[in-house]
Amino acid sequence: MIKAGIVGGTGYTGVELLRLLALHPGVAVHAVTSRSDAGKRVDAVYPNLRGHIDKVFVEPELNSLSECGVVFFATPNGTAMRMAQALLDKGIKIIDLAADFRLKDGAVWEKWYGEPHACPCLLSEAVYGLPEAQRSAVRNARLLANPGCYPTSVQLALLPLIEAKAIHLDNLVADVKSGASGAGRKAELSLLMSESGESFKAYAVDGHRHLPEIEQELTQAAGMPVGLTFVPHLLPMIRGIHATVYARVKDDTLDFQQLFETRYRDEVFVDVLPAGSHPDTRNVRGSNRCQLAIHRPQQGNALVILSVIDNLVKGAAGQAVQNMNLMFGLPETQGLEAIGLYP
Amino acid sequence: MIKAGIVGGTGYTGVELLRLLALHPGVAVHAVTSRSDAGKRVDAVYPNLRGHIDKVFVEPELNSLSECGVVFFATPNGTAMRMAQALLDKGIKIIDLAADFRLKDGAVWEKWYGEPHACPCLLSEAVYGLPEAQRSAVRNARLLANPGCYPTSVQLALLPLIEAKAIHLDNLVADVKSGASGAGRKAELSLLMSESGESFKAYAVDGHRHLPEIEQELTQAAGMPVGLTFVPHLLPMIRGIHATVYARVKDDTLDFQQLFETRYRDEVFVDVLPAGSHPDTRNVRGSNRCQLAIHRPQQGNALVILSVIDNLVKGAAGQAVQNMNLMFGLPETQGLEAIGLYP
Amino acid sequence: MIKAGIVGGTGYTGVELLRLLALHPGVAVHAVTSRSDAGKRVDAVYPNLRGHIDKVFVEPELNSLSECGVVFFATPNGTAMRMAQALLDKGIKIIDLAADFRLKDGAVWEKWYGEPHACPCLLSEAVYGLPEAQRSAVRNARLLANPGCYPTSVQLALLPLIEAKAIHLDNLVADVKSGASGAGRKAELSLLMSESGESFKAYAVDGHRHLPEIEQELTQAAGMPVGLTFVPHLLPMIRGIHATVYARVKDDTLDFQQLFETRYRDEVFVDVLPAGSHPDTRNVRGSNRCQLAIHRPQQGNALVILSVIDNLVKGAAGQAVQNMNLMFGLPETQGLEAIGLYP
Amino acid sequence: MIKAGIVGGTGYTGVELLRLLALHPGVAVHAVTSRSDAGKRVDAVYPNLRGHIDKVFVEPELNSLSECGVVFFATPNGTAMRMAQALLDKGIKIIDLAADFRLKDGAVWEKWYGEPHACPCLLSEAVYGLPEAQRSAVRNARLLANPGCYPTSVQLALLPLIEAKAIHLDNLVADVKSGASGAGRKAELSLLMSESGESFKAYAVDGHRHLPEIEQELTQAAGMPVGLTFVPHLLPMIRGIHATVYARVKDDTLDFQQLFETRYRDEVFVDVLPAGSHPDTRNVRGSNRCQLAIHRPQQGNALVILSVIDNLVKGAAGQAVQNMNLMFGLPETQGLEAIGLYP
Structure with missing residues (x-):
């Protein structure tokens, strides 16, 4: 059972990750962080999750995440790049749903995101996780940049x-x-x-x-x-x-x-x-x-x-789970079987 | 594995049943009928089901349904009451998502539905399937009237x-x-x-x-x-x-x-x-x-x-699956674990 | 031509008043105030008004309003009650689209709005402007409380x-x-x-x-x-x-x-x-x-x-214009002829 | 006062024309036809028009239209081309909101609309009524093809x-x-x-x-x-x-x-x-x-x-009224002053 941490669990990609991971047979949600909602029950903020997630939001600190096997960043741009090295050093894999590790060129990143990149040395290692284009690289990734929608x-x-x-x-x-x-x-x-x-x-x-x-x-x-x-x-x-x-x-x-x-x-x-x-x-x-x-x-x-x-799914949280499955050797479709909700 | 038939698979309750049954581990969709779409692939009419249902719509005839263990009617009012006795005679259980068997009094039925009931003798046997009120009766039902939304x-x-x-x-x-x-x-x-x-x-x-x-x-x-x-x-x-x-x-x-x-x-x-x-x-x-x-x-x-x-779920197809689970001794929640899709 | 002032022109009731008054043959919009948008052109904030309103938002001060014949308050609750007496003293009529003057009992007002009323002596004079109930009182009003939606x-x-x-x-x-x-x-x-x-x-x-x-x-x-x-x-x-x-x-x-x-x-x-x-x-x-x-x-x-x-119309800005028409002896329907936009 | 007829008054372009013409100071709506709703009051079908249009839908026959100065066709494609010549012969101007007279080449028309054009000799006379491109031709038109949206x-x-x-x-x-x-x-x-x-x-x-x-x-x-x-x-x-x-x-x-x-x-x-x-x-x-x-x-x-x-306005009924204004020498904006409905 993979222990998963979610940093930034109060945005739409965060709650969508929770929806997917709560029913994923190979994952246990270990920690969900939120600066704004720390101390509140997750299912008080998101009543659709009542009965599925029995967690309280915690502050986004390394300690809360140190037992995780994987940490998802469902944060604004500029957050993951400040915590990535420390997590990798503990052997924790990272999947960033924001843009911090999507561009290979730090100068281009700075031009579009308006600040210097905090961790440029990791840009070359990060794998751009579109599985249909980069499946084998994804399988071996420690640091995965989940593509934009x-x-x-x-x-x-x-x-x-x-x-x-x-x-x-x-x-x-x-x-x-x-x-x-x-x-x-x-x-x-x-x-x-x-x-x-x-x-x-x-x-x-x-x-x-x-x-x-x-x-x-x-x-x-x-x-x-x-x-x-x-x-x-x-x-x-x-x-x-x-x-x-x-x-x-x-x-x-x-x-x-x-x-x-x-x-x-x-x-x-x-x-x-x-x-x-x-x-x-x-x-x-x-x-x-x-x-x-x-x-x-x-x-x-x-x-x-x-x-x-x-x-929110193939454009964010679902693709992140697909990448996680590949990174951990799980079946690629695990936890992702849901059929489109029509009408 | 229960073989399920769906009569009237082209309405919203029908396609919702298909969405739920396609992933239900205890059920195989055996036949899906449609007068208007007979001969077409189900997933050509409902592209959300591509890869999940490999069936062609057939005419709503007894023959197509005779191997089923359960038949769902996702039809307009007035259809199930004309086919129910024949199916029951073959030992097939029935779950009607329309209104044919919801009322106990045939005269009241006629007043509200504008025609005489075609099968009034079954009205007393039919179980009104709100599990939270009638769970034990549901477990023993042959003919189940699924409540309105x-x-x-x-x-x-x-x-x-x-x-x-x-x-x-x-x-x-x-x-x-x-x-x-x-x-x-x-x-x-x-x-x-x-x-x-x-x-x-x-x-x-x-x-x-x-x-x-x-x-x-x-x-x-x-x-x-x-x-x-x-x-x-x-x-x-x-x-x-x-x-x-x-x-x-x-x-x-x-x-x-x-x-x-x-x-x-x-x-x-x-x-x-x-x-x-x-x-x-x-x-x-x-x-x-x-x-x-x-x-x-x-x-x-x-x-x-x-x-x-x-x-379409607790008000129709989901409740029908919940009732089916009870009628066949399956875990009541099987196939019904999905979390509400927020946002 | 009545000179009209609008205090709080950036909310939905404010812009709806502008839409109605811009085409009203008996009214000239004289001043539109906004704390947040002062200095900006009205039609830069609301491009639907381009070509119809040639004004710049001003600060909500008495000076800007002193030449008006009528001032509309399209503000949050608690604003009109602080400016009403000064405007009335200048002979300016007031139509408040917020709740400051709707209740006759200052204690009830305080209970529901969470602060003491700033101007309780005017509560008895204010006319509750539902014309279909109080037409003659409206005709004679100096201070009109426009009903809630x-x-x-x-x-x-x-x-x-x-x-x-x-x-x-x-x-x-x-x-x-x-x-x-x-x-x-x-x-x-x-x-x-x-x-x-x-x-x-x-x-x-x-x-x-x-x-x-x-x-x-x-x-x-x-x-x-x-x-x-x-x-x-x-x-x-x-x-x-x-x-x-x-x-x-x-x-x-x-x-x-x-x-x-x-x-x-x-x-x-x-x-x-x-x-x-x-x-x-x-x-x-x-x-x-x-x-x-x-x-x-x-x-x-x-x-x-x-x-x-x-x-926004009969529930707010339209009723306010209807009340203004009555207060100034204009035809009650003037500027209010628009037909419902179907579909 | 121009007497206007509307053929096909039950579609969205028809009811939008009615909304505009009901308040147009230079036009009286003389006849509104509808095959499906003939005999019904217009405002029974469209309650937004209550108090504004006091007409009953009539059958789409020449007699009903013979006193009109202008006839609008708010019909499916293929209707106006069958009635146009007879109306023109009576000196009635035509504004077709459908596609019958938009193309100059009858063969192209037939290719795209799936039947031979019923009145190809009028194609060259018809004016394509985008006023911003063809204002002077519009002013002189007897037969106007209103552009598509x-x-x-x-x-x-x-x-x-x-x-x-x-x-x-x-x-x-x-x-x-x-x-x-x-x-x-x-x-x-x-x-x-x-x-x-x-x-x-x-x-x-x-x-x-x-x-x-x-x-x-x-x-x-x-x-x-x-x-x-x-x-x-x-x-x-x-x-x-x-x-x-x-x-x-x-x-x-x-x-x-x-x-x-x-x-x-x-x-x-x-x-x-x-x-x-x-x-x-x-x-x-x-x-x-x-x-x-x-x-x-x-x-x-x-x-x-x-x-x-x-x-429905600049893409259909509003542009038709704009064209009518030009064809009859009225101010181009008459009846078209409405401000966009935000929000």
């Missing part, structure tokens, strides 16, 4: 095409839409029901923090730079990401449907829908699955790839 | 008070609000997103079909007639029922919080929240749980009981 | 019955549901899209601040105390209130439909729907109208009155 | 760039998202609250009927063919369209913000937001306005134009 949806849409050198790389477009839970559990005016309900908007068009992460990974897959325009949008709903990705065909003799089906044949969490499909975010709600559809409108030179995930 | 939420709110003779029975009020999925998967104008989104209304104030069912069961529990005003409302959301039930205190020396906690102490699917709580429907979304809170405003003579369920 | 919906549902002595008064129930905008534009966790979307709950069951206001006005109309259980709920939508009010018939020879139609025959903003109707909140969205329906289920002794308003 | 949002985003020859035309992308009311008031499963609420998807990726209309108009503006990938999506909300349009810069010395501000300086219904803005659909809800923002992420060679409208 937008980057997961976009990379799964583009990797087969990039690996097959099937598209032009200079002018990709990723128009991505996220439910409000992606913005986290923060008391901000713009996230109020009355502000973000029954309305839709783009944001951060001039540069979102997930852009360098996507560029880094796609560039690595391509072996050359990619040009990507990435525009995130806020949907008037809670869970779900839909990426609509546009690329231009390079080799038009390819069967793109076949290409995707072959690439993901053995991936249990990536589901290529039949030709002509339009995935709904609702069909993956609460599940760790990405559903994909590939279109080539009017057999022209444009490809449109549709990619949906639940931002 | 509204009646489940209202009865669980009132049973402790009625059993304890703690309230006046002549003037109860149940103001109940349901998500749109409670109205079923029917192409009706009034259920469109553009009609029922961002709006709220009452309906059927002059008499809803769930009224006689609630009156029958409360009258039985009380041993005398109850006077109930029941008003259903349509919420601009998908899943969830919230009943707000009003009663007048008869014995004001009672500790009502304690009364509820004691009554439901051993009920794993009924969760009495701490005094002062206000349950959210979201905390039971996707789970088989009812959460309750008891209030006595300003210590006056009015009681207000708040009761939330997921209409 | 819940109280407006409940009073319009009960006044005809109380005035006609048609119901028992000891055990009324008002089960009322409000869209999220009723909670105001405040950065609170519980109001986030991810918290209040796709979910429903009651709140403040043990006592909401609108209760004493309703009790005061109904008691006055009845000439005797009324016993009311009032339970507010939060709807997963933005605008709209639906009150479901329960009463027991005293005189069962009455034609209740006729009673309501007669009572409101000359009221342009109260619309009694045909018998058997179920009002939708959407049909009054953005309009100053209350729609009512009266039911007597199965001709028993229970009455159910359904009452819908837009909480 | 998607095409309005996309053209207003691209016209300034195309007219200024500022972008490459071979690889444009329009990723457009619409509220559910854009799909009309049709009893279809996919439009149910339970299906389209809390979910998001693309549809018709392989070819939507609005594509040829956009291509025709952009090609005409450019004087050469344009290559456009157009992907529509369904938002979990009711009203509003958000187009996110991607183009590559050709002349990078241009000030694109300035270009848009200059192009639309005199357009009262097109509002170019300050640089750096992200328009919300809510800010134009219920108003006839398009709000635009222009971004050039990281000063690269990609342009991103954000364009929002209310699909």
Whole structure:
């Protein structure tokens, strides 16, 4: 039984981790930290967990975590990088759901996150944990950077095409839409029901923090730079990401449907829908699955790839558990069998 | 392994049954019928089930069901009563999620459902399957009438008070609000997103079909007639029922919080929240749980009981699985462990 | 042209007042104050007002308001009572959309609002501005207390019955549901899209601040105390209130439909729907109208009155403009002609 | 006073026309037709119109319309083309809100709409009524084709760039998202609250009927063919369209913000937001306005134009009234002053 610690258990990725780990047969939740709610029962803050988690939030200190086999950081950016070395030194594995270890280049990290990286020497060791791209590295990781929600949806849409050198790389477009839970559990005016309900908007068009992460990974897959325009949008709903990705065909003799089906044949969490499909975010709600559809409108030179995930599961906590399973030699799907909640 | 048949697998209660049974360790889904979708793959109609159900919809005929140990009817009212006797004759147990066997009096049934009952002789045998009230009868049932969604939420709110003779029975009020999925998967104008989104209304104030069912069961529990005003409302959301039930205190020396906690102490699917709580429907979304809170405003003579369920789970498919578990001697919670999907 | 000032122009009632006053032919918006946004253009904060309001938010000081003929307070409770006397002394009329002047008894005010009233001597002069009940007093008011949103919906549902002595008064129930905008534009966790979307709950069951206001006005109309259980709920939508009010018939020879139609025959903003109707909140969205329906289920002794308003219009800013029109001798409907925005 | 007829008054564009025309000082609604609701009062079907429209739906026959000065078709595609010539022969002007007269080429029309055009000789006379592009032609039109909702949002985003020859035309992308009311008031499963609420998807990726209309108009503006990938999506909300349009810069010395501000300086219904803005659909809800923002992420060679409208107003009924005002020499804004309903 793996003892798991969760640092930052009061955000949406934290409570989603608790939902998944509470029923995971190979894991015992050992400690859940929260600066703001320390001393309160976890199930008093999250009544959906009553009867499933019998813990009290504790302060985020090393002592509380020292018996854990793995510690998840479901914290704001900038937290994990300050505690990582000490935990690794105790032989504790780390899975960071924030962005502290996703970028390889400390200077790029500093540019986008607005402060110097506190632990740059670990950046090269950290494994970027998209299992469908890096499974063997994940298995051996001590320090795992869990991908962002937008980057997961976009990379799964583009990797087969990039690996097959099937598209032009200079002018990709990723128009991505996220439910409000992606913005986290923060008391901000713009996230109020009355502000973000029954309305839709783009944001951060001039540069979102997930852009360098996507560029880094796609560039690595391509072996050359990619040009990507990435525009995130806020949907008037809670869970779900839909990426609509546009690329231009390079080799038009390819069967793109076949290409995707072959690439993901053995991936249990990536589901290529039949030709002509339009995935709904609702069909993956609460599940760790990405559903994909590939279109080539009017057999022209444009490809449109549709990619949906639940931002809190395959886009965060579910992928973290998938990575944990790999890191500890457990079956990759353990604790992740839930079916999408439709309707 | 119990072989299960589902008649009417294309409605919301049908697909929810499939979601639950697909992961139930003691059940194999043997046949799923649909008049409208016969011949199509189940997972082509419900892509959330891809990889979980490898079946094709078949016509609703006895032959398809003859090897089943249990048949669920997730059909419109008036279907189960026409097939029940033939199935029972083959030794197949029946769980009807519609209303055909909920009322004991055929004349009352005819009044509310607008046609003579096709099988009145079975009405007395049928067991009304609210396990928290009738567990031992459920265990022995061949023919089980699964309660309606509204009646489940209202009865669980009132049973402790009625059993304890703690309230006046002549003037109860149940103001109940349901998500749109409670109205079923029917192409009706009034259920469109553009009609029922961002709006709220009452309906059927002059008499809803769930009224006689609630009156029958409360009258039985009380041993005398109850006077109930029941008003259903349509919420601009998908899943969830919230009943707000009003009663007048008869014995004001009672500790009502304690009364509820004691009554439901051993009920794993009924969760009495701490005094002062206000349950959210979201905390039971996707789970088989009812959460309750008891209030006595300003210590006056009015009681207000708040009761939330997921209409498709504890209000339909989950309760049906709970009943099946009891009827077949399985652990009552098997296949029903899911935690409410928050947020 | 009346010069209007708005104190607290950054909340939802403030911006709704601006929307209405910007197109009102008899009013010029002279000053809009905001502590938090002083110095910013109004239409930079509220882009829906671009081209309609050419003002900059100013600090809430007397000087800015001294040329106004009327000042609206769209502020938190406790603000208007500190500025009212000074404005009245300058001959400026006041319309307070908050609760400072709604209660006649300073001790009751202090009990519910948690501080001593700063200006108790004005409580008796202030007119409670429900025009359908107090039109002539409103016409002569200097200091007008605009009713709360819940109280407006409940009073319009009960006044005809109380005035006609048609119901028992000891055990009324008002089960009322409000869209999220009723909670105001405040950065609170519980109001986030991810918290209040796709979910429903009651709140403040043990006592909401609108209760004493309703009790005061109904008691006055009845000439005797009324016993009311009032339970507010939060709807997963933005605008709209639906009150479901329960009463027991005293005189069962009455034609209740006729009673309501007669009572409101000359009221342009109260619309009694045909018998058997179920009002939708959407049909009054953005309009100053209350729609009512009266039911007597199965001709028993229970009455159910359904009452819908837009909480920001007839429940706040629209009613304030209606009151202003009366106070200044303008046509009562001026600036309030908008039709409900369906769908 | 212009006598207006509305053919097809029971859909969302029909009822929205009624909402606008009921308060238009220069128009009297003379006849409203409906095949399905003939004989019913208009305000019985649409209670938001009570007190504003005192009409009964009539059958869609020429006789009912013969006294009109203008007839609006708010019908399914294929209706207006069968009645147009007869109305024109009586001197009645026509505004078709459907697609019958939007395309100039009858063969293209037949390809996309699946039947031969019934009245091809009128295609060349019909004026495509985007006033911001064709104001003088609109003024002189007898037969006006009101643009589609998607095409309005996309053209207003691209016209300034195309007219200024500022972008490459071979690889444009329009990723457009619409509220559910854009799909009309049709009893279809996919439009149910339970299906389209809390979910998001693309549809018709392989070819939507609005594509040829956009291509025709952009090609005409450019004087050469344009290559456009157009992907529509369904938002979990009711009203509003958000187009996110991607183009590559050709002349990078241009000030694109300035270009848009200059192009639309005199357009009262097109509002170019300050640089750096992200328009919300809510800010134009219920108003006839398009709000635009222009971004050039990281000063690269990609342009991103954000364009929002209310699909039922500037995308349908409001634009139809704007066109009517021009065709009859009325002030262009008459009856269209409403401010966006925020929140």
